[in-house]
Amino acid sequence: MGSLLGKGGNTMLDPLEIKILSTLLFEETFEHILEDSGEKNKNIVSDVLRTLIVKDLVRVYEKQQERYIPVAHIEPDSFKGQYFRITSKGLKYL
Numbered sequence: 001m002g003s004l005l006g007k008g009g010n011t012m013l014d015p016l017e018i019k020i021l022s023t024l025l026f027e028e029t030f031e032h033i034l035e036d037s038g039e040k041n042k043n044i045v046s047d048v049l050r051t052l053i054v055k056d057l058v059r060v061y062e063k064q065q066e067r068y069i070p071v072a073h074i075e076p077d078s079f080k081g082q083y084f085r086i087t088s089k090g091l092k093y094l
Contacts, residue, residue: 013093016048020058022094024086027061027068030079049084050074057090 013021016039023036034045052058053074061068061083068083075082086094 016044017052017057018093020045020048020052021086021090024058024084024090027063027083027085029083033084046079049079052090053084055089057087057093058084059087060084 016037019037020033023033028036030046030049033049034042037045039045049058053060060071060074062071062081063069063083068085071082
């Protein structure tokens, strides 16, 4: 798999990272990301998502009273009850 240079930076992103970012224009669950990615291995998608979070390309949210609130922590084993959305920095790679 080759890497892609983002339009807005020097970081190289692979095709799966780009695909996941393009899925996250709105808050989405991990299950939705997994399904849209086309990747069968849940652990690979989980690892890629964690990497995108660390790179500040994706932000984590929890839903509270019909609103999405950013959170500082993630539930790395299941991502249960959490939602993910691309950041403005991440948008530069699309």
